[in-house]
Amino acid sequence: MFDEALVEKLQKPHRLHPASMLFSFVRVIKETILGFGLGLIITLKESLFYFFIFLIIFVIGLIVYSIFSWLRFTYRVEGDELRIEQGVFIRKKRYISKHRIHKIDLTANVIHRLFKLVHVKIDTASNSGDAEVSLSAVRMSDAVALRTILQHHKSQEEAEREAQEKTKETISWKRLFIAGSTSGSAGVIILAVLTVFSQIEELIPRDLYDTAFHYIINLSLVLIVIISVFALVVLWLFGIAGTMIKYGNFTIEKREKGLFIKRGLLETKELTIPYQRIQAVGIEQSPIRQPFGYVRVFAVVAGGSFDDQETYPVLFPLLHEREVTSFITTYLPEFQGNVQRELKRIPKVGRLFYVIKNVIFPILILIPCLIFFPQFSWIPLILVLLSGILGWLQHQDAGYDLNGRFFNFQFRRIQKVYVMTTKNRIQAFEKTQHVIQRKLCLASLNISLLGMSGIGTHYALHHLDETEVNEIGAWYSHRKTVKEPDVVTQAYHYE
Amino acid sequence: MREQPKNRIAKEAVKAWRIAASIYISIYFILVLASFVFAYIFKFTYWYSIGALFLGFLLGFIFIYLLPKLRYRRWRYEIFDQEIYIQRGILVMTRTLIPMIRVQHVDTEQGPILKRFKLATVSISTAATTHDIPALREEDASALRDRISTLARVEEEDV
Incomplete structure (x- = not known):
């Protein structure tokens, strides 16, 4: 052999x-x-x-x-x-x-x-x-x-035959470039540089530091603007390079027992994700990618070590919204027909909660700022506005859909995330309701899936209509329901 | 999830919680006492300590009297053949469904205070979560543990 x-x-x-x-x-x-x-x-x-x-x-x-x-x-x-x-x-x-x-x-x-x-x-x-x-x-x-x-x-023949009819897909350089330039990693790099700088600041000789500082202060405003724009461009390029190195030659391949992923330009990483360990599939869209219609596909996988940098292994770094359906159909046939479903949205009353929850913290900053540094109060004011808008969007994007044994839902933190999972993968279901929600007939729900480590992956959908949460609860409840063993076993067969 | 679960936890839970809370609050009062002593030795104003003392009374009222009562009133559970249904929470009411087939193991646990009242905590673990039913009567707790573990064993399904 x-x-x-x-x-x-x-x-x-x-x-x-x-x-x-x-x-x-x-x-x-x-x-x-x-x-x-x-x-x-x-x-x-x-x-x-x-x-x-x-x-x-x-x-x-x-x-x-x-x-x-x-x-x-x-x-x-x-x-x-x-x-x-x-x-x-x-x-x-x-x-x-x-x-x-x-x-x-x-x-x-x-x-x-x-x-x-x-x-x-x-x-x-x-x-x-x-x-x-x-x-x-x-x-x-x-x-x-x-x-x-x-x-x-x-046997070897089988392996060879399989190798010939492999379904696989590699990311193109153009795609990779788009992925890098919309990754928004410039912000992350700025933070990292600032952190490192604050650490080593003390090591730089005082004179040198002062000279440099005075030099910068004495430069004209125009030059400062030019320098900062230049720095931003450099950081942006670094972001692209980072993505290229991390996801260069990204290839996903469909194998008998699982998805095989290979990626990395300098450091090649290979990982196999067994089908039966996939707990949910997610489609993530950052605000930068939203206008272009690009998304990223990831999986929630139970147990084991995959990558120290990603909690949820990326199944494809950049896809256009149009391609997602065919991608899922090809690589994860179990989830086919669950992409881009019509979602049931959150009632209008709920919007208030979303906005208030986001705005509270910036307002707490705004108040002392108004009192002590009124000349700077525009900064928290912008923050209040932005987080208010984010809350509005979070309300608009949240929703769910029950489709047979599938539970699909969408929420937004900053990124918009669409998640598909099934009843038998949800470990526990929770309905929560605080005093004001009860008055307004709203309720939130929590579902727990298996995750990377023992702590699991938990998703929450907030301020849904109470009757709808009860409905989802009834859907999830194993009580009084007749089991459908045929459907369940069938779903586990992959060719 | 419209109706609440049927069973209440043991009535003695309120007493057990009150004792536990009293212990914490008494630690707080010892600190307050210490602050009086410090204020006396180092000669600064007593007002902070007096404020802390009144805060202590308020906390004592809330944590020793009010919360255990409300908590007991809200806490309910029900065990079905196919799932476990739990309700808890004072300001935020939470109702949880745990299917039997997802239960991985069940523990009972008993601290010194619960032991005095012949109570025990049952905690139910799935692969992703842990749920506690606090303060059941000892015999109920072990019966429940045995029942859940037999029910959970009945069906085996892929994760």
């Missing part, structure tokens, strides 16, 4: 590639800097000497530790099990049956590519956040063999 020699080879205990020492080294350094960043800077200011002594001891200790943990870490395949032994002080053995393995992801960053290595992440159904097994540096050929042995359920 496949290379017997490789199977034999994998049966012996294997060490990771020595490069894994480098990875663990870098990881610990990175975590330490993130963890004690401020502390380090303070020590640096206290005494350079002690700082370096500490640094040298730390680095030597770390190198020794990295070497030993590399020496101790072995993996092998024995029978139906993947066996891992590790630990310097406390020795750990972990045996994982291949039947329990849900998915195996291979990722590669720049250094991996240099040595032709990959990072193998193996996941079982457990709910813990991290990957069950993480082999940080494995030779490409070994990794592929490992994956074939642990996941081989079908």
Whole structure:
């Protein structure tokens, strides 16, 4: 079936590639800097000497530790099990049956590519956040063999046939560019730069800082405007570059057991999302993309580790509204017919709640501002106006639709999000109603789905008509209803 | 979800909650006392401490007298064969439906105060949420726990 020699080879205990020492080294350094960043800077200011002594001891200790943990870490395949032994002080053995393995992801960053290595992440159904097994540096050929042995359920011919008739889609460069330029990441970058700057400000020599400050003050207004526009353009370009690096070569592929996604320009990430772990599918539209009609499709997936940066794995970074229906029909046939449904909207009375809830906080800022700095009160005033408009839009965009066993709903925080889920995926349903809502015959609802970690994913729809919430409750209620086993089992068959 | 659930929790819950609240409030009063002592030693005005004292009386009235009563009045639950129905909340009333097939496990829990009144808390966990039914009579709580766990075991369906 496949290379017997490789199977034999994998049966012996294997060490990771020595490069894994480098990875663990870098990881610990990175975590330490993130963890004690401020502390380090303070020590640096206290005494350079002690700082370096500490640094040298730390680095030597770390190198020794990295070497030993590399020496101790072995993996092998024995029978139906993947066996891992590790630990310097406390020795750990972990045996994982291949039947329990849900998915195996291979990722590669720049250094991996240099040595032709990959990072193998193996996941079982457990709910813990991290990957069950993480082999940080494995030779490409070994990794592929490992994956074939642990996941081989079908013969080679079958695999080949499947490879030929693969349904897949790659994002075009043009799309990627649009995605980057509408990502709105400039704002995020500005915040990040400001945070970093406020941290390192103290390290910059006072004179230099003052000189620069005076220099800027003395420039003419025109120049300042030009510089800030230029800075914004640069940040915008950074945003595009960031998106390109993250989602470059984004490819989604429909496979027998799940959706296979590969993305990343510098660091290739691969992940498989098993169909039965998808709890909901969402379509998200940011205000910047709304006028152009572009959206992003994501999935709410139960358990396991996918990506540290995205809570909900992106199924496609940028689609036009017109393409969403066919995309869902192709890749997630279970959800077909639920995209862009006519929604039942929120009663008009509810609008007041949406607007008031948004406006309260800015008004609390506005009042002291009016008293103490009346000349600046236009800033909170604009805030009040903007959040009022946002509240208005939130009311306008919220809605729901019951379609058989499907529950589709839409809400807006800043982004407009349309979510499709089914009755059997909703873990609990909640109707909440405060005193004023009761007077007006309104009610809110909460649904809980499985999420990345044990805490789940929770969605709320506010200020619906009370009878409608009761209706949804009755739809969800398992009481007094006759079960329809045929429909349910059918829905789980994918070709 | 129009009708409220039928069963109330144990009447003794009010007493148990009152004792728990009294403990917290008495900690607050100890702090107030300390502030009087400080004001005496360091010779600054007593008015802050007096204010805190009156606030303490108000909090005591709300948390010891009012809230347990209202909370008890609102708390209701009902166990059906297919689902659990819970109602709670004073200002914001919440009604929750948890299908039996979504229940993962059921725990009963008993702190020192609840134990004195022979009460226990039942907490019901799904894969995404946890719901507590506070203060049931011990025998009711364990019966409920057993019942839910048998009912939950009946049907197995994919998540």
